[in-house]
Structures are given as structure tokens and as C-alpha cells.
Amino acid sequence: MPTSLGPDVRSAGETELGELARLVREFSVERDWEQFHDPKSLILALVGEVGELAELFQWIPADEAVARFSAEGRRARAGEEVADVLIYLIRLADVLGLDLGAVTRAKLADSSRRFAVHEVHGRAPEKA
Numbered sequence: 001m002p003t004s005l006g007p008d009v010r011s012a013g014e015t016e017l018g019e020l021a022r023l024v025r026e027f028s029v030e031r032d033w034e035q036f037h038d039p040k041s042l043i044l045a046l047v048g049e050v051g052e053l054a055e056l057f058q059w060i061p062a063d064e065a066v067a068r069f070s071a072e073g074r075r076a077r078a079g080e081e082v083a084d085v086l087i088y089l090i091r092l093a094d095v096l097g098l099d100l101g102a103v104t105r106a107k108l109a110d111s112s113r114r115f116a117v118h119e120v121h122g123r124a125p126e127k128a
Helices: 016-030 039-057 062-068 072-095 100-114
Strands: none
Touching: 016 072, 016 100, 039 072, 072 100
16 A cells, blocks of 8 residues: 555646645644644744754854755755755645645745846845
């Protein structure tokens, strides 16, 4: 019997994000963890995982971060924490019934309108 940890098998028309959402959902269902996956709990778990990722970089000078995390051990640890963040974000979107790909594309389109290249090229936009 295949499990959510089996090979990546996408159904017809399923996006990669959709497949990940399905795999994370199946993982949760198999363990009867859906009962713990209300939005507030998922947000708190997500914040915790972002904190763990931030902790890896906490005392690394910004201009050295890419070089230091190119070392395989550190790169792998960062990858684990990034994956944890993504898993909780995908699960939150799934519980809320959000199509993560669609809302991300809509947000990028809005940001493209708000931050025209000719107005912000090479500089950080100011907060209004």
C-alpha cells in the first residue's frame, strides 16, 4: 500500500504545490494529526520553525551567510528548517482552502503593479 512518503506520483493536472499539499495532508491523516491542525496551531508551529531557521543564522555576519551555508553540513541543516517552514505553510494554506500557487501569483502581480521596476530598481522600497 503506497504512503505519502512513497514516490512522487502526480495525478493528471496536479501542480507540484498541489502534490506537496496532498502529501502533507496524507501524512497528517495517516497519523490522525488533523485534529491538531487548526489555523492558530499551524501558525504557531510555523513561527517556531521560522525561529529555528533564524537561530541557524543568528550570529552569522550577513555578508558571510551564503559562503558559510555552502558547507554541506550547514546547508543540509538549513534545508531541513526551510522544509519544516514550507510544510507548515503548505498545511496552513490547505486547511484554509487556499490555492497557494494562485494566491502567490496574485500577490506577485499586485506587487509588480505597486513596485514598478523603473521606480524601485536597485533600492529597497519605503514603507508607507
